Amino acid sequence: MDPVVLFFLLGVTAGILRSELRLPVQVYELLSILLLLAIGMKGGIELARQPFLELLGQMVAVVAMGFILPLLSFPVLLRFGRLPRADAASIAAHYGSVSVGTFAVVVAYLGSRDIDFEAYMPLFVVLLEIPAILVGIVLAKGLVGGERLRESAHEVLLGKSIVLLVGGLLIGWIAGADGLAKLAPLFFDPFQGLLALFLLEMGLVTASQIGTLRRYGFFLLAFGVLTPVFSAMIGLGLGWLLGLSVGGAVVLATLAASASYIAVPAAMRISVPEANPALSLAASLGVTFPFNVLVGIPLYHWLAGQLYALIGAA
Amino acid sequence: MDPVVLFFLLGVTAGILRSELRLPVQVYELLSILLLLAIGMKGGIELARQPFLELLGQMVAVVAMGFILPLLSFPVLLRFGRLPRADAASIAAHYGSVSVGTFAVVVAYLGSRDIDFEAYMPLFVVLLEIPAILVGIVLAKGLVGGERLRESAHEVLLGKSIVLLVGGLLIGWIAGADGLAKLAPLFFDPFQGLLALFLLEMGLVTASQIGTLRRYGFFLLAFGVLTPVFSAMIGLGLGWLLGLSVGGAVVLATLAASASYIAVPAAMRISVPEANPALSLAASLGVTFPFNVLVGIPLYHWLAGQLYALIGAA
Amino acid sequence: MDPVVLFFLLGVTAGILRSELRLPVQVYELLSILLLLAIGMKGGIELARQPFLELLGQMVAVVAMGFILPLLSFPVLLRFGRLPRADAASIAAHYGSVSVGTFAVVVAYLGSRDIDFEAYMPLFVVLLEIPAILVGIVLAKGLVGGERLRESAHEVLLGKSIVLLVGGLLIGWIAGADGLAKLAPLFFDPFQGLLALFLLEMGLVTASQIGTLRRYGFFLLAFGVLTPVFSAMIGLGLGWLLGLSVGGAVVLATLAASASYIAVPAAMRISVPEANPALSLAASLGVTFPFNVLVGIPLYHWLAGQLYALIGAA
Amino acid sequence: MEQHPRRLLTIVTESSIESHLLRHIERWGAHGYTITEARGKGARGVREGNWEANRNLRIEVVCDDATADRIAAGLREHYYDNYAMILYTCDVDVLRPEKF
Amino acid sequence: MEQHPRRLLTIVTESSIESHLLRHIERWGAHGYTITEARGKGARGVREGNWEANRNLRIEVVCDDATADRIAAGLREHYYDNYAMILYTCDVDVLRPEKF
Amino acid sequence: MEQHPRRLLTIVTESSIESHLLRHIERWGAHGYTITEARGKGARGVREGNWEANRNLRIEVVCDDATADRIAAGLREHYYDNYAMILYTCDVDVLRPEKF
Ligand SMILES: Nc1ncnc2c1ncn2[C@@H]1O[C@H](COP(=O)(O)O)[C@@H](O)[C@H]1O
Ligand SMILES: Nc1ncnc2c1ncn2[C@@H]1O[C@H](COP(=O)(O)O)[C@@H](O)[C@H]1O
Ligand SMILES: Nc1ncnc2c1ncn2[C@@H]1O[C@H](COP(=O)(O)O)[C@@H](O)[C@H]1O
Ligand code: NA
Ligand code: NA
Ligand code: NA
Numbered sequence A, B, C: 001m002d003p004v005v006l007f008f009l010l011g012v013t014a015g016i017l018r019s020e021l022r023l024p025v026q027v028y029e030l031l032s033i034l035l036l037l038a039i040g041m042k043g044g045i046e047l048a049r050q051p052f053l054e055l056l057g058q059m060v061a062v063v064a065m066g067f068i069l070p071l072l073s074f075p076v077l078l079r080f081g082r083l084p085r086a087d088a089a090s091i092a093a094h095y096g097s098v099s100v101g102t103f104a105v106v107v108a109y110l111g112s113r114d115i116d117f118e119a120y121m122p123l124f125v126v127l128l129e130i131p132a133i134l135v136g137i138v139l140a141k142g143l144v145g146g147e148r149l150r151e152s153a154h155e156v157l158l159g160k161s162i163v164l165l166v167g168g169l170l171i172g173w174i175a176g177a178d179g180l181a182k183l184a185p186l187f188f189d190p191f192q193g194l195l196a197l198f199l200l201e202m203g204l205v206t207a208s209q210i211g212t213l214r215r216y217g218f219f220l221l222a223f224g225v226l227t228p229v230f231s232a233m234i235g236l237g238l239g240w241l242l243g244l245s246v247g248g249a250v251v252l253a254t255l256a257a258s259a260s261y262i263a264v265p266a267a268m269r270i271s272v273p274e275a276n277p278a279l280s281l282a283a284s285l286g287v288t289f290p291f292n293v294l295v296g297i298p299l300y301h302w303l304a305g306q307l308y309a310l311i312g313a314a
Numbered sequence D, E, F: 001m002e003q004h005p006r007r008l009l010t011i012v013t014e015s016s017i018e019s020h021l022l023r024h025i026e027r028w029g030a031h032g033y034t035i036t037e038a039r040g041k042g043a044r045g046v047r048e049g050n051w052e053a054n055r056n057l058r059i060e061v062v063c064d065d066a067t068a069d070r071i072a073a074g075l076r077e078h079y080y081d082n083y084a085m086i087l088y089t090c091d092v093d094v095l096r097p098e099k100f
Helices: A003-016 A025-049 A052-079 A085-096 A100-112 A121-129 A131-141 A146-157 A160-187 A191-207 A210-216 A218-241 A246-257 A263-271 A277-311 B003-016 B025-049 B052-079 B085-096 B100-112 B121-129 B131-141 B146-157 B160-187 B191-207 B210-216 B218-241 B246-257 B263-271 B277-311 C003-016 C025-049 C052-079 C085-096 C100-112 C121-129 C131-141 C146-157 C160-187 C191-207 C210-216 C218-241 C246-257 C263-271 C277-311 D015-027 D065-078 E015-027 E065-078 F015-027 F065-078
Strands: D004-014 D033-042 D045-047 D056-063 D085-094 E004-014 E033-042 E045-047 E056-063 E085-094 F004-014 F033-042 F045-047 F056-063 F085-094
Touching (some): A003 A100, A003 A191, A003 A277, A025 A100, A025 A121, A025 A160, A052 A131, A052 A218, A085 A218, A085 A263, A085 A277, A100 A121, A100 A191, A100 A246, A100 A277, A121 A131, A121 A160, A121 A246, A131 A146, A131 A263, A160 C003, A191 A277, A191 B160, A210 A218, A210 A277, A218 A246, A218 A277, A263 A277, A263 D015, B003 B100, B003 B191, B003 B277, B003 C160, B025 B100, B025 B160, B025 B191, B052 B085, B052 B131, B052 B218, B052 B246, B085 B131, B085 B218, B085 B263, B085 B277, B100 B121, B100 B191, B121 B131, B121 B160, B121 B246, B131 B146, B131 B263, B146 B263, B191 B277, B191 C160, B210 B218, B210 B277, B218 B246, B218 B277, B246 B277, B263 B277, B263 E015, C003 C100, C003 C191, C025 C100, C025 C121, C025 C191, C052 C085, C052 C131, C052 C218, C052 C246, C085 C131, C085 C218, C085 C263, C085 C277, C100 C121, C100 C191, C100 C246, C100 C277, C121 C131, C121 C160, C121 C246, C131 C146, C131 C263, C146 C263, C191 C277, C210 C277, C218 C277, C246 C277, C263 C277, C263 F015, D004 D065, D004 F085, D015 D065, D033 F056, D056 D065, D065 D085, D085 E004, E004 E033, E015 E033, E015 E065, E056 E065, E065 E085, F004 F015, F004 F065, F015 F033, F015 F056, F065 F085
Antiparallel strands (some): D004 D056, D033 D045, D033 D056, D033 E033, D033 F033, E004 E056, E004 E085, E033 E045, E033 E056, E033 F033, E085 F085, F004 F056, F004 F085, F033 F045, F033 F056
16 A cells, blocks of 8 residues: 555544644645645646647547536436535535545556656646536526626636646746756655645544534445546546546546545635535545545556556557 | 754754744644654664564563653652652653653764664654653552543543654554655655754743743752663663663663653643643753753763673673 | 746736735745755855855955945935835835845856855855844934844844844854755755745735835835845945955845845834835835846846956956 | 723634625725634534634624624625624724724 | 624633543533634743643633533633633623524 | 623734733733734735734733723833734623732
């Protein structure tokens, strides 16, 4: 098991045992700033190597997936979960968007197995963050006036994670690998260590979701495990169609499978306030995040291997 | 002099001169989290190399020392210090337990002199943290009901420092040196730098103890200097008996000599609330910590050299 | 463009667009502590190599410049800016002193161009911080009683930045390059990364000065651009006279050109409270800091090249 | 010493709505506000403050009675149903009444 | 606007006893609490908050009179003698009385 | 429960003057104080607290009426004109009157 995953388990265990261990929220913020900038810069370095136009097709396809995923889970949440419209829309938005933490874990996973993947993937992280939020708002509120939607879009685009990811992308793009070499001792070399600490903290937060989970019971649990597997298969298929490498397909599958717990909750709180945030966080953070980290990523890797062995690269 | 010690002196000086220099408490917390995890993981890596059972004898002996040390200092505190029972018990617990900061300093000291020591020593740090706390509670309260003692034990075991040390140990054990290589740029490479910053902060805190020291006068000062030397000799002897290397004996001596200022104060505050925390902190942090860092460690090193030269390794 | 400068632009942009991006103030504090210590230690290492007495002449000349610069800008502020006496004095003090952030940027600038400079320059940073503050107080208050001035001097000398710079210098001096090698992974290797994060934060703060700037209009803007160029030429000339290398002259020019936004504001707030801090910060941080980082440093480099080509080294 | 009665309105709520809330409060007539970071527990459960989604803010506004009522009414209308929030007011004396 | 009188009880004390204290306060009838990090000075000296052993918490509880009295009495019995602690109460008005 | 009336004086001001201010407050008779970090907005603009020059402190002093008046007067004389600062007082009840 990857050591970063062990840190996650340490956090969960400490949380469940009600240990006094706490990470100051400022440490959490520092870690997420460093991780987001590092991920963005890595992607930007790669974009500088890549003719941008060649990626345009892939980008459009990925954005389309971001619009479609929440539309698929919404009816499930409404009908089988019997959730109020706002809650169903909000959860659908969480699952249609992505978790940067999960992305970092799959990158670490592939890295420690020396599996290559398209290094411009952070671009897809940025692209996937947003569409599901817009879909979620429309699902909850109907086709709200342009004013309202524009305000929400503005908020999402200027949220912390997008600004840091996009800022990192641009800096990586402009400065290139050589320019950023001097920044490696802060952003790139300790990446795994920073991720380990981040996962320790996420483990503590995950443990605190268990109470809610127990209250809302079986449906959330099932939804939180089945949706990522289902979405991963869509991501895998899309990756294959787009001609990604096995590694790239695993990353795209993991992005599809992951559920946001940073950008989307913040956006939903403002744009769909009547949705209960405890519900969506319990599912995305209390079920799906640990599922992906512990079981999902190896599973998607195995599935990708099967798929590519069976059909061959597209 | 080791540069990390210079940082300690800078902190003490800035504190005494009433400079505006402050480290945010969140930085202090981040530093201690990183140091505790790093120490734990280093020990765990070594444990993975070592047949665990071979260490069992040493572990029992070390735990026994943890029970005995506070029993030795308690009567001194009662009689010569004329301290109330609760205070004597609490101070005895502080001195029977260990200071992770002092441990880090002795590790740095030996490292910069290329002196080897048994790398599983962090295990002893964990083992020594706890027994003295139990002894302290019993000394203060008598043989309290199992309920009370169990509650206290629970609290200590789930305190921040034990969770991080033990968690690090387990992660190191499971992942091994190779698995943790990727974490080195955050946890291992900057260890000395993190320790330097930590000692800067401890210097500032030490300086703020001077007021209390002045109030409680000569006894605390004498106790804070003589106890570590006396305990170090016990630790040295035990190290020799257990067949440790010279370096290992110096570490064990330093552990015996060091007085807790993190885990024990927290435990005593809850379990023996009538003990005055200013007293025990002034002694352990205001006297013994600087004494060990500046004078004690070189002294114990010298003593170990004498002992091993005289008698030969056990 | 240097990547650290890109981080500054990212911060400014995020600030102007009113993004939700914030760095916790504790992160800002940690960054400035690390940068100040690193700069100090680097200078101290160099001082250990240098016969101290040889530098005495240079030191006196640099201190003299620190006294003269504010005396030159004060009448301009009074007459052309029509500012109240206290404000003119305070701004003069800001511009007579130095900005450690700007110093770090010029060091990074020269480093990435492989241009050497006298490595004891951090000593000049320390020397230049203080004189302008004293001049500013005298300009505002007249020749105040020794008591008052002594209290102010005490405050400045024990402010965070001086303590860390001087502390770092001393540690570097005592421990030398070998002694500090073990601290490099925290203080020296990630220096550019730490500086990048610091500039991200300073960009956010700079953006928040724009409101004030707009209110106080054209004079501040002109003063904030012209003063550094003028002071840089004095610094350049002095560097030439002192026989510094081209790189050294660029650093001295940048120090002269930079305006304090940490030590001086704090000192003025206490010693000249009737000065409006919004004014001086808008100029030094809202105009001069970005000007130096984006335009000034390359300009001073070019000017130094011209000067040394024309006249030859002194 | 001359004293002037005013009301101190204290709001404890989720930090995620900070910028919206402050804009509202100013629109409803507050001349200033003071914010401290907080955590706590209430009807909507524990908010530990260890993570962006569960941080609280404690916002204080010193103002006259009419403004306090306007703010309280506005909060009740726009925020009370959907956000973790409490609100209480108390009587205070200030020195420079023109500020509030 | 309709107002309902309640009491605001504020405790400033050592952070080391947080979890015990909160358990007690809830047992004595509080429906919620708000915590902010603090530092300060009092009879037991300066508590600078720069280190785990000298941090303070400032805990606020809005409750009815009986609960306030119960909490105050409980604190006096269990904590006052051995911990750095102050406690004061003041009258406040709340909007939704059923919460407190 | 026996209660003793005192005054609670709350100051919100720039953190840069902390040590001076505390020295003054103690000289004017305060037996203790509690400090929390704050940010805010007032007549002197937004103080975001993201940087050393724009951090606020929120200082509370529980004291008797005479001390409160003395402190308020002192602050008015020494600080009001030149620093971002507000001050308000309110009536509180304390348990151990001898402390304040
Ligand atoms: N009775 C109370 N006393 C003090 N603070 C409270 C109380 N109830 C709630 N709070 C605070 O208000 C926040 C939101 O409350 P609620 O909407 O009841 O969950 C909580 O997280 C607490 O910080
Ligand atoms: N008169 C006071 N006014 C405001 N806060 C106080 C006062 N006295 C004590 N405190 C706070 O209560 C804590 C504990 O007080 P004590 O038990 O008196 O040391 C102090 O650290 C201060 O934060
Ligand atoms: N009406 C108000 N209500 C609450 N806090 C205020 C108010 N006005 C000012 N403040 C606080 O006091 C600080 C200084 O105020 P000022 O001197 O008006 O700029 C501000 O930064 C706020 O934190
Ligand atoms: Na997804
Ligand atoms: Na010991
Ligand atoms: Na200058």
